Amino acid sequence: MTKHLEVGIRVPVEPNNVSLKRIEDLCIKCGKCRDVCSQMISVGGHFDINKTMDTAICINCGQCILTCPTGSLVERQDWMDVQRIIDLGNKKVVFMTSPSVRVGLGEEFGLPNGSFVEKKMVGALRKLGGNYIFDTTFAADLTIMEEASELIDRITNSKPLPQFTSCCPAWVKFVETYYPSMLNNISTSKSPISMFGPTIKTYFKEKEKLNIEDIVTVAITPCTAKKYEIKRPEMNDAGKLEGKDNIQDTDYVITTRELAKWLKALNLDLNDIEESEYDDLLPKGSGAGVIFGNTGGVMEAALRTAAYMLDGKNLPVDSIKFESVRGLNGIKEATVRIKDMDVKVAVIHGTNNAREFIKNGIDGYHFVEVMTCSGGCIAGGGQPIHLSQDMDEIRKARIESLYKDDEKSKIRYSHENVELKKLYEEYFSEPMSELAEQLLHTSYIDRSSDLNEDPSIYSEPTKIIEKENVNTSSISYVCIMCGYVYEGDITLESDDYICPICSVGKELFEKKN
Structure with a gap:
């Protein structure tokens, strides 16, 4: 099983991306992030994720965030x-x-x-x-x-x-x-x-x-x-x-x-x-x-x-x-x-x-x-x-x-x-x-070695494929005060984690199935 959906569905985002992240439960796979990345930014469609060892190429511009209609893509909160x-x-x-x-x-x-x-x-x-x-x-x-x-x-x-x-x-x-x-x-x-x-x-x-x-x-x-x-x-x-x-x-x-x-x-x-x-x-x-x-x-x-x-x-x-x-x-x-x-x-x-x-x-x-x-x-x-x-x-x-x-x-x-x-x-x-x-x-x-291939071959965007439902093994928590969804591993980031929207503490987050 690959780590990412096909780049023809949406922009792949690495968990360790220092600029942005995806809240998986909010993604409707509409393809808007895919379009801006391939058409305006010219990164999507210009790498083969199979050849890059299932690792996303990203220049961290965040333009995908501006097009996301559900707030699934967000910047890292510092x-x-x-x-x-x-x-x-x-x-x-x-x-x-x-x-x-x-x-x-x-x-x-x-x-x-x-x-x-x-x-x-x-x-x-x-x-x-x-x-x-x-x-x-x-x-x-x-x-x-x-x-x-x-x-x-x-x-x-x-x-x-x-x-x-x-x-x-x-x-x-x-x-x-x-x-x-x-x-x-x-x-x-x-x-x-x-x-x-x-x-x-x-x-x-x-x-x-x-x-x-x-x-x-x-x-x-x-x-x-x-x-x-x-x-x-x-x-x-x-x-x-x-x-x-x-x-x-x-x-x-x-x-x-x-x-x-x-x-x-x-x-x-x-x-x-x-x-x-x-x-x-x-x-x-x-x-x-x-x-x-x-x-x-x-x-x-x-x-x-x-x-x-x-x-x-x-x-x-x-x-x-x-x-x-x-x-x-x-x-x-x-x-x-x-x-x-x-x-x-x-x-x-x-x-x-x-x-x-x-x-x-x-x-x-x-x-x-x-x-x-x-x-x-x-x-x-x-x-x-x-x-x-x-x-x-x-x-x-x-x-x-x-x-x-x-x-x-x-x-x-x-x-x-x-x-x-x-x-x-x-x-x-x-x-x-x-x-x-x-x-x-x-x-x-x-x-250029990140591409694991001669980059000149990626002159055309990857073919768009129909969106599909894909299960995720990640675990999400929802803030019961404002509805913000946190997606991560088994627990929240730290004991003193607070909601980036309304600033309530970790204890007011409920696990989502």
Whole structure:
């Protein structure tokens, strides 16, 4: 008997998947998860589960969760662990918030799609007990400084081109699995949260005179793949610097939906929470950092700074809005004139579109942005679910909200972030310095052996087969207070397990047959 149903029925999910899980009793085998994985993500149908030793290939994007009509597919819940740490009170909990959360969180509390709730969100995190609240847009500016410097190094020193962005961990894993020959083209610059984690546990630690063991970093993101990214074994550079390899750079990832559940479990309504500002040691970043959440945003932010690095002067404000890389077209291309050079770029969202782009040839491009989720991070696998609404309209509302915040920003270029300049002066020295390479850059892994076959043969989705009833040997428990179904082995996870929806204890769960 195989461990999974045929991939033509539904997406197979491994029990040890760090991003998501399936509640078996809720699955109606409708095939919606199968469709999004094969058609938009281009993973389903691109591996033979018999050849992969009955092991699922997954890039952790969580798009299957957004399509599941019964709540059978859910993200792994980590907020309860953070709550326990806060309750103990012996650690400094540092929250860092991604741009897309502030245009998605309000939807969980009845606000219009795309509502910009940044100050309410910060106030909510203070109410939950965060000791420090930082904006990941600061680290997005840091990523741009490193990534733009790397791009210029590649162009001027004839290194592998095009340079592909590295901010999307699902995309990185996609390349590692299906296109390992392109790994030298992926920027070595870490994503913003994976730069922020080690910066907090080194520079910030020294500023605040803290011990690295006493800091817990929690990223609030729209992305389920970030739960996987922070657990990659190489993401422990701050610890390695201090000879403590067991310390992760980022300890927890909480999605937008999880944050909403956390607040509701404590009877906190976002609408009623007092607004607050970010802490100012590592303050809010530039407008360029804000638009990271949009498809095309990383490219646009990088071009603003790359132009300055190449030409020694900023692009005029009226020309930093790169319309050609904005919008919801799956593949967008542009040629940008910088100084005396034509820089050819492309922006892609949806890894199915990335497959098509790669198939057509990557020669001649200088810089390519890829995001796995349609619309970018604003539609990540951890964002609010809208099964009966027009998702394109929701994506547009969230995208426009971030662009409006960029337009209102006093600083719209990453390289003009005053506190970022101070960080380089006091700590990293300059982009791509030895210390920057150690803490802010990374390497990648050839995962093609996971396919146990030449990946080029999987060009067509697996044939869809009719759904069928399949018995499962797993045991489920139902919360008698709210109806949440827990599926696991013989017992619940631990003696102090609490319901992720209503927070009642293990004793109020009943076994289901």
